Amino acid sequence: MIGGPIDVLLLALSGGAGATCRYALDRALTRRRDAGPIGIFAVNVLASILIGLLAGLGLAGEPVDAAAGSLGPILATGLIGGFSTFSTVAVDSARLLRARRLGWVAANTLGMLVISVASCAAAIGIARVLA
Numbered sequence: 001m002i003g004g005p006i007d008v009l010l011l012a013l014s015g016g017a018g019a020t021c022r023y024a025l026d027r028a029l030t031r032r033r034d035a036g037p038i039g040i041f042a043v044n045v046l047a048s049i050l051i052g053l054l055a056g057l058g059l060a061g062e063p064v065d066a067a068a069g070s071l072g073p074i075l076a077t078g079l080i081g082g083f084s085t086f087s088t089v090a091v092d093s094a095r096l097l098r099a100r101r102l103g104w105v106a107a108n109t110l111g112m113l114v115i116s117v118a119s120c121a122a123a124i125g126i127a128r129v130l131a
Helices: 005-029 038-056 072-083 087-098 102-130
Strands: none
Touching: 005 038, 005 072, 038 072, 038 087, 038 102, 087 102
16 A cells, blocks of 8 residues: 555655666676676575565565655565566576576576575564564
């Protein structure tokens, strides 16, 4: 639930900031042509850690209401949601499959999923200990 126009603006701005950060990190990590999809892989693992920290602190599931000081959902949905991307993983994996780079396909799909979920779970645990 969104609290008002300020919340919509904050969601849009934070989503744009997240997408910009994703682009910058992906480009920084994939400067070599043969680097594979390591940039988006790293983005999604980092996003999983960040959302796990927010969830562990109990901030990710609140209703969006900046006026009430509820910025957790704006960070989770806007910034981290704009930062992470599953659709790019799908496109990268489809391209790798067409190029018959099956090892990269497995690493990109299964590896990203397993490592992201494990990283998120670990971050939730760490945040709960620190909270």
